[in-house]
Amino acid sequence: MSIRPLHAVALALGVLAGLPAAAESPTLHWPLPMPAGHPWRIVDLREGNGIRHEEYIPRGQGMEDYRDRIVVQRMASQNLTPETYLAHVSAGLRAHCSELTTSGLFASERDGLPSAALTVYCSRFASRSYGYVVAQKAVLDGEHLFVVEREWRVPAFSIDATGMPQLDSGSPDDEAIKKEIRLAVRWLVEQVQPGVEAVAPPPPPTRLPQRPKRHL
DSSP states (O other): OOOOHHHHHHHHHTSSTTOOOOOOOGGGGOOOOOOTTSOEEEEEEEEETTEEEEEEEETTOOSSSOSEEEEEEEEEOTTOOHHHHHHHHHHHHHTTBSSEEEEEEEEEEETTEEEEEEEEEESOBTTSSEEEEEEEEEEEETTEEEEEEEEEEEEOOEEOTTSOEEOOOSOTHHHHHHHHHHHHHHHHHHTOOTTOOOOOOOOOOOOOOOOOOOOO
16 A cells, blocks of 8 residues: 555654554553544554554545545654644644644643644645645543544645635535535544444334224
């Protein structure tokens, strides 16, 4: 399987490289409550040397021409905090983008675990015709990092002088993507947390069969 652009950025950072072989930790198997809105399917799963990597795209989208993707990684922290990890990823991506801006750095602590969330806007990736919007969250659990990325691949866009991304390609998808970004940040901040599983909605009420009417 070929390495897609953001994979190359992460690997180039060296964050995932050179980790010593170790027995797999239960921490690698944190559940992830998937966001609503798409029937997500797993398309990549790799595990070993203390790292677990998962990728999801919606059904109906292809692995090479997807618009939406979720990447989940569980790995040794190598003394990185959630904030410094996200800063490293942004710096690596910046080298490949025509323009890059970030927004919404949100640091918090929940259940004793520090975390940070950040949204990155890459106006155009290298010479491609598209850019990226990546909403990320990193959680530090002891010596492990739990990292989730909700990613969109969108037509190349501009970033104005104030640092605001202009996601106005003229496509009917523009407003939908803006709404999805807002919902994704809320999902990352409120729901994505090691050990927190999605709560299944209650089943619809069962309709009892109607008794036939008696005719007098």
